[in-house]
Amino acid sequence: DQQVKQNSPSLSVQEGRISILNCDYTNSMFDYFLWYKKYPAEGPTFLISISSIKDKNEDGRFTVFLNKSAKHLSLHIVPSQPGDSAVYFCAALKNSGYALNFGKGTSLLVTP
Amino acid sequence: NAGVTQTPKFQVLKTGQSMTLQCAQDMNHNSMYWYRQDPGMGLRLIYYSASEGTTDKGEVPNGYNVSRLNKREFSLRLESAAPSQTSVYFCASSESGGYSYEQYFGPGTRLTVT
Numbered sequence: 001d002q003q004v005k006q007n008s009p010s011l012s013v014q015e016g017r018i019s020i021l022n023c024d025y026t027n028s029m030f031d032y033f034l035w036y037k038k039y040p041a042e043g044p045t046f047l048i049s050i051s052s053i054k055d056k057n058e059d060g061r062f063t064v065f066l067n068k069s070a071k072h073l074s075l076h077i078v079p080s081q082p083g084d085s086a087v088y089f090c091a092a093l094k095n096s097g098y099a100l101n102f103g104k105g106t107s108l109l110v111t112p
Numbered sequence: 113n114a115g116v117t118q119t120p121k122f123q124v125l126k127t128g129q130s131m132t133l134q135c136a137q138d139m140n141h142n143s144m145y146w147y148r149q150d151p152g153m154g155l156r157l158i159y160y161s162a163s164e165g166t167t168d169k170g171e172v173p174n175g176y177n178v179s180r181l182n183k184r185e186f187s188l189r190l191e192s193a194a195p196s197q198t199s200v201y202f203c204a205s206s207e208s209g210g211y212s213y214e215q216y217f218g219p220g221t222r223l224t225v226t
Contacts, residue, residue: 004154034214043116043202043217044155089154098143098162098209099170102154 003027004092006103013110019077021106023090026071030092034100035064035075038087047088048075080110114138116218118203124224125193133188133221135203143206144186145170145215146178148199155202161186162209193225 005024013019023033031052036044050057050064050073057064063076077084090103119134137144142163147155147170157170161180175197177189186205190197201221206213 002154006154009152036217041219043204043219045217046214049214091154096209098145098160098168099157100147100155100215102156104152104154 001026002104003030004090004101004103006090006106008106009104010107010109013080013108015082015110015112016079019075019080019084019108019110021075021077021088021090021108023073023075023103024071025073025092025101027092027094027101028071029094030101031095032093033064033066033073034091034093035062036089036091036102038089038105044089077108080108082110082112084108085110116203116205116216118201118218118221120221121219122222124226125190126226127194129193129225130189130191131193131223132190133201133203133223134185135187135218136185137203137205137216138184139205139207139216140183141205141216142183142208143213144180145204145206146176146186146188147202147204147217148172149202149220150199158188158201190223193223195225197223198225199223 034049035047038044087105091100145160146158159178203218204215206215
């Protein structure tokens with residue numbers, strides 16, 4: 001049973017615009033959330049994370065928002081660049097746990 | 113500093129054959145992990161090793177065994193490969209468990225079982 005859901009398999013955005021990737025989770029025991037970025041033929045690389053005690057975390061062009069009551073988080077990329085084209089995975093973790101629970105991923109295409 | 117390395121990069125097996133996927137990290141991390149990724153799916157945890165000398169099952173452990181050979185190396189063994197084990201396998205490592213410690217991933221091993 002998928003506990004972390006990314007309901008949009010793909011997203012296409014023009015360069016310079018905002019990309020918004022969404023993620024929902026069902027397990028209320030999750031208290032830490034991460035976004036990973038993956039290029040073809042490479043392993044995922046960590047992008048940004050947020051603890052459940054926060055509702056927003058920023059790192060340069062990337063911002064993650066968490067709505068705990070709705071069990072929903074989103075990743076905003078502003079401005080989007082062609083090099084951002086990749087698959088983005090949302091993942092969730094229980095504190096002191098080891099197992100990352102991944103969503104199925106959203107493939108982002110940023111067009112010039 | 114290579115990070116997490118995996119061998120081989122590609123492998124084709126016949127049903128029933130066995131093989132071992134190798135993983136090594138040079139970051140002095142305590143915890144290591146094996147995930148698999150199937151088409152259109154997220155990564156799923158097979159086994160993990162919280163620290164040298166310990167291993168635990170993840171979400172999909174059936175058909176696999178693991179060995180934490182030392183702090184650097186964590187291998188995944190398929191004793192009798194099945195077509196359902198066709199997947200991309202990723203090894204990862206982190207300083208420890210919990211949210212303070214980012215998991216770093218290797219480049220993956222693409223395995224096909226015919």
